[in-house]
Amino acid sequence: MARERTLSEQAFEQFPQALIIVDREATVISLNSVAEHLTAGRPAADILEVRTETGVNLCAPNGALRRALRLGTRINTHFAYLFRLRTSDDPVRVSYSVSPLRLKGKTPDGAVIAIHDVTPELETIEARDALMLAASHELKTPLTTLKGLSELLLDFDLTEAQRRELLQDLHGQADRMEKLIGDILAVSRIDSGRISVDFSRVDVADVVAHVGEEVHPMLKGRTLKCRVPENLPTVMGEARKLHQILVNLLTNAIKYSEPGTQITLSVHSEPSAVRFEVSDQGVGIRREHLPRLFEKFYRADDPAVRRTSGTGLGLYIVRSLVAMLGGQVHVKSRHGKGSVFIVTLPRAETTARPRARVAAVAH
Numbered sequence: 001m002a003r004e005r006t007l008s009e010q011a012f013e014q015f016p017q018a019l020i021i022v023d024r025e026a027t028v029i030s031l032n033s034v035a036e037h038l039t040a041g042r043p044a045a046d047i048l049e050v051r052t053e054t055g056v057n058l059c060a061p062n063g064a065l066r067r068a069l070r071l072g073t074r075i076n077t078h079f080a081y082l083f084r085l086r087t088s089d090d091p092v093r094v095s096y097s098v099s100p101l102r103l104k105g106k107t108p109d110g111a112v113i114a115i116h117d118v119t120p121e122l123e124t125i126e127a128r129d130a131l132m133l134a135a136s137h138e139l140k141t142p143l144t145t146l147k148g149l150s151e152l153l154l155d156f157d158l159t160e161a162q163r164r165e166l167l168q169d170l171h172g173q174a175d176r177m178e179k180l181i182g183d184i185l186a187v188s189r190i191d192s193g194r195i196s197v198d199f200s201r202v203d204v205a206d207v208v209a210h211v212g213e214e215v216h217p218m219l220k221g222r223t224l225k226c227r228v229p230e231n232l233p234t235v236m237g238e239a240r241k242l243h244q245i246l247v248n249l250l251t252n253a254i255k256y257s258e259p260g261t262q263i264t265l266s267v268h269s270e271p272s273a274v275r276f277e278v279s280d281q282g283v284g285i286r287r288e289h290l291p292r293l294f295e296k297f298y299r300a301d302d303p304a305v306r307r308t309s310g311t312g313l314g315l316y317i318v319r320s321l322v323a324m325l326g327g328q329v330h331v332k333s334r335h336g337k338g339s340v341f342i343v344t345l346p347r348a349e350t351t352a353r354p355r356a357r358v359a360a361v362a363h
Contacts (some may be wrong), residue, residue: 018115068098072149142173201234221259257282285333294319
């Protein structure tokens with residue numbers, strides 16, 4: 001019997017949700033460590049001061065605790081409700097259930113309240129909704145353009161040169177949509193931890209050459225200079241992911257640079273790493289925006305940035321992929337002068353070859 005009591009006490013204490021036991025007068029008898037953490041050092045009774053957005057208190061006559069004790073049945077709330085421990089506190093989003101406890105007879109002698117912090121679940125839902133909203137907004141522009149161009153091709157007699165120009169515009173809008181959809185799928189895989197990394201020795205010069213070929217049609221009056229020294233060591237990583245990292249950085253540099261300016265991709269060998277630098281002479285980034293630059297959906301509140309379409313996903317993808325490859329990324333920038341994005345990846349000869357793995361990156 002003593003052993004069973006000990007096991008029950010351990011189960012109560014180690015339960016992953018906040019548990020509070022109260023008597024019929026709603027006096028707290030016991031609470032576990034998760035509940036204590038939720039009170040943040042305040043009196044235990046404060047944890048019962050949760051309120052719905054409509055102001056209904058857990059202990060109010062029509063609240064969940066009183067109803068559970070009165071009816072003798074379990075009462076659950078939906079996780080979408082918003083609760084506050086005190087009106088002056090930041091919101092703590094939780095769901096809870098109240099289950100009556102009986103020692104003898106049918107009348108409840110108390111209740112156990114289980115409180116679950118649903119903030120992570122709601123943040124996931126909000127991130128998904130934000131992704132869908134951003135995708136819808138960004139897809140609307142190329143779709144509208146595609147529709148307009150196709151109507152021109154169908155409804156008007158055009159010269160061969162005019163038709164070719166329209167078809168080139170159609171192709172460009174299709175490329176834009178393909179890039180956007182690719183970013184959305186990449187973010188989905190990153191956030192769900194479904195990206196596998198097949199580590200191998202990567203020929204940097206070969207990747208840079210293919211990257212240059214891919215971004216060349218985007219330059220439109222800008223120049224791209226690639227500086228890759230001979231006898232460059234290989235890096236330990238995956239060629240496709242390094243390719244995506246560099247394409248994303250160069251695409252950003254092109255988007256925020258005026259025609260006639262130069263963009264440079266340079267590669268340098270260091271004792272234990274290979275450093276990639278993508279520099280431009282574009283609009284630059286204000287200092288206050290730098291700390292949040294790699295956050296998902298973040299776009300600087302700057303007219304020079306807002307004039308250019310984007311979802312704020314490209315740099316988030318870069319940071320996530322660099323982390324998966326065991327590297328680091330940071331940026332130096334002067335507003336109105338340009339930016340330099342720097343990525344370092346481990347050299348292959350200084351890294352024990354790891355097995356292929358599935359990387360889950362949470363930021």
